[in-house]
Amino acid sequence: MRESRARHTTEQLDPRFRGDDDVLFNISNEVLMKQILFILVAGLVASPACGQTNDPFPEPIEATEDVITVGFEDFAAIPDIDGEPARMMTMVDEPGTGRMFLSDMRGLLYSVSYDGQVAEYLNIDDERWEVSVESQSRERGFQSFAFHPQFNEPGAPGFGKFYTWTDTDNTTPDPDFVSGGGDDSHDTVLLEWTASTPDAATYDGDPPRELARFEQPFGNHNAGHLAFNPTASPDDPDYGLLYMGVADGGSGGDPLDNAQKLSSAFGKVFRIDPLGSDSQNGEYGIPADNPFVGSAEDGTLGEIYAYGVRNPQRFGWDSETGAMYLADIGQNIIEEVSPVTAGANLGWNDWEGSMRFVSRSEVDDSDPRGDPDLTYPVAEFDQSDPILQPSCCAATGVHVYRDGDIDQLRDLLLFGDFPSGEIFYVSADDLPEGGQDPIRRVLLRGEDEEARTVLELIQETNRSQGREPADRADMRFGTGPNGQLFILNKQDGTLRSLVP
Numbered sequence: 001m002r003e004s005r006a007r008h009t010t011e012q013l014d015p016r017f018r019g020d021d022d023v024l025f026n027i028s029n030e031v032l033m034k035q036i037l038f039i040l041v042a043g044l045v046a047s048p049a050c051g052q053t054n055d056p057f058p059e060p061i062e063a064t065e066d067v068i069t070v071g072f073e074d075f076a077a078i079p080d081i082d083g084e085p086a087r088m089m090t091m092v093d094e095p096g097t098g099r100m101f102l103s104d105m106r107g108l109l110y111s112v113s114y115d116g117q118v119a120e121y122l123n124i125d126d127e128r129w130e131v132s133v134e135s136q137s138r139e140r141g142f143q144s145f146a147f148h149p150q151f152n153e154p155g156a157p158g159f160g161k162f163y164t165w166t167d168t169d170n171t172t173p174d175p176d177f178v179s180g181g182g183d184d185s186h187d188t189v190l191l192e193w194t195a196s197t198p199d200a201a202t203y204d205g206d207p208p209r210e211l212a213r214f215e216q217p218f219g220n221h222n223a224g225h226l227a228f229n230p231t232a233s234p235d236d237p238d239y240g241l242l243y244m245g246v247a248d249g250g251s252g253g254d255p256l257d258n259a260q261k262l263s264s265a266f267g268k269v270f271r272i273d274p275l276g277s278d279s280q281n282g283e284y285g286i287p288a289d290n291p292f293v294g295s296a297e298d299g300t301l302g303e304i305y306a307y308g309v310r311n312p313q314r315f316g317w318d319s320e321t322g323a324m325y326l327a328d329i330g331q332n333i334i335e336e337v338s339p340v341t342a343g344a345n346l347g348w349n350d351w352e353g354s355m356r357f358v359s360r361s362e363v364d365d366s367d368p369r370g371d372p373d374l375t376y377p378v379a380e381f382d383q384s385d386p387i388l389q390p391s392c393c394a395a396t397g398v399h400v401y402r403d404g405d406i407d408q409l410r411d412l413l414l415f416g417d418f419p420s421g422e423i424f425y426v427s428a429d430d431l432p433e434g435g436q437d438p439i440r441r442v443l444l445r446g447e448d449e450e451a452r453t454v455l456e457l458i459q460e461t462n463r464s465q466g467r468e469p470a471d472r473a474d475m476r477f478g479t480g481p482n483g484q485l486f487i488l489n490k491q492d493g494t495l496r497s498l499v500p
């Protein structure tokens with residue numbers, strides 16, 4: 001039996017935090033009291049103030065003009081676990097062994113063949129690995145994974161290697177990164193696995209090596225996306241460097257002010273060399289050209305590639321321009337898709353989208369994008385938009401559609417709102433400068449020619465499964481070979497591919 005530190009947390013349901021992926025989260029009484037006090041004081045001092053609003057984009061998202069409808073196919077069935085539908089999180093192509101991989105938040109990593117055969121490749125929650133995945137509630141679990149680009153290149157340093165980014169309730173080892181407050185909810189760990197035979201049907205390597213451990217102050221906002229830049233060729237300095245989304249730690253409003261602190265690991269995008277060893281703990285490397293390496297500021301973390309993010313669950317690259325984009329889940333007002341460049345400050349928790357962050361109930365729209373040193377969204381939308389009701393809101397994506405065979409989607413930046421199952425697009429070539437005016441919808445068209453959202457489609461499937469229709473989609477994108485795009489969800493176990 002593993003030991004576990006005592007947890008001093010109170011699970012509570014608070015509908016005010018519907019903007020989060022997870023409405024069930026941990027918050028200490030102390031922090032809660034501070035926040036209530038802050039809201040009261042802020043209310044006395046600042047209200048009613050000019051520019052403060054909970055509806056920064058009064059013009060609703062365009063619901064019917066320029067809608068693109070695309071076809072879809074049921075590509076594969078992903079197994080239930082304990083009678084509950086698969087909680088699909090991440091799906092990528094692994095060209096070295098010619099198959100795709102897909103994860104379930106509870107710890108399963110499946111291989112998915114190019115013709116839709118699904119097989120368990122590895123259960124990272126299996127007792128023999130001693131990982132102990134913490135997958136309670138919506139936001140905790142096996143978050144993401146990434147295959148080294150040299151996974152099936154014999155003799156190369158990345159041969160057989162892949163990485164998993166997961167929440168764990170085994171909190172015995174000392175963390176590398178702490179937040180300086182909160183409840184010590186659980187830990188999030190980055191692990192390296194090394195397969196002996198990369199093209200084997202199941203993982204045949206040793207237990208994983210731990211690269212980094214983060215002590216989580218709150219139950220929500222944990223790890224985010226994990227990925228190698230797929231547009232980097234072997235002679236590119238970015239090749240083999242691992243990007244990690246690290247959320248702000250949780251609760252709401254970033255109460256520990258982590259995201260803006262360069263000495264804190266939380267609220268950041270990290271870029272590390274998983275095969276290097278010059279980090280503080282010696283388990284990974286810090287790329288010499290990372291933007292804050294050698295900073296004169298005491299305690300600045302060289303791992304940081306970009307900062308000022310809240311819950312960076314998903315990012316992606318444009319295969320044509322090399323640009324990186326990130327979907328950052330907003331507090332209670334604005335969801336955003338933003339460019340990510342070396343050293344960029346994406347604003348949180350001083351800014352929510354293009355507006356100044358005031359509180360959980362308001363932003364200040366009097367000076368949008370007013371600080372020239374920050375990086376603002378290319379697209380953003382407000383959580384009160386009618387199209388997203390009643391199950392909103394959390395931004396996901398980001399996929400720049402360049403290479404697939406769906407002509408209508410070509411050269412579009414695709415993203416979405418995962419609870420409501422809305423898929424959105426803006427031009428990837430003529431990038432907007434924020435706001436929701438440029439946003440248009442993508443709907444799915446079945447054999448009956450009827451256009452519907454992903455949530456509506458899931459609900460139809462749920463009925464045919466004899467299940468209660470889901471009230472949220474928990475949609476995410478997955479990618480396959482040749483620019484194929486897949487739609488993942490946590491509600492009906494059906495992996496769908498988009499087709500012309």
Ligand SMILES: [Ca+2]
Nearest residue numbers: 055057058382
């Ligand atoms: Ca609005």
Ligand SMILES: [Ca+2]
Nearest residue numbers: 218220221249
């Ligand atoms: Ca957390």
Ligand SMILES: [Ca+2]
Nearest residue numbers: 346347348353
């Ligand atoms: Ca931002």
